[in-house]
Amino acid sequence: MSASPPPYSRPNLAERYVQRAERKHASPDARYPLTAGQHILHLLLTVFTAGLWVPVWIIRAWRGNRPYVPPETAGR
DSSP: OOOOOEEEOOOHHHHHHHHHHHHTTTTTTTTTTTOOOOOOOOOHHHTTTTTTTTHHHHHHHHOOOOOOOEEEEOOO
16 A cells, blocks of 8 residues: 555744745845835925824834835746
């Protein structure tokens, strides 16, 4: 008798995170600073909202931008 293949098991969360990072070809924590255009947009929003947008701007500037990763195609 031939041995049956092992049952399918989903990788745990850490393994999926690593696999996703490897697919992206980037560090999982890679962040890039906001661009000048984004800072200008946040400045205008801060002025028009009388300063209420400042906390959002600070958080966005601190966290930065994630790198762009094109979506994977289903046919590959």
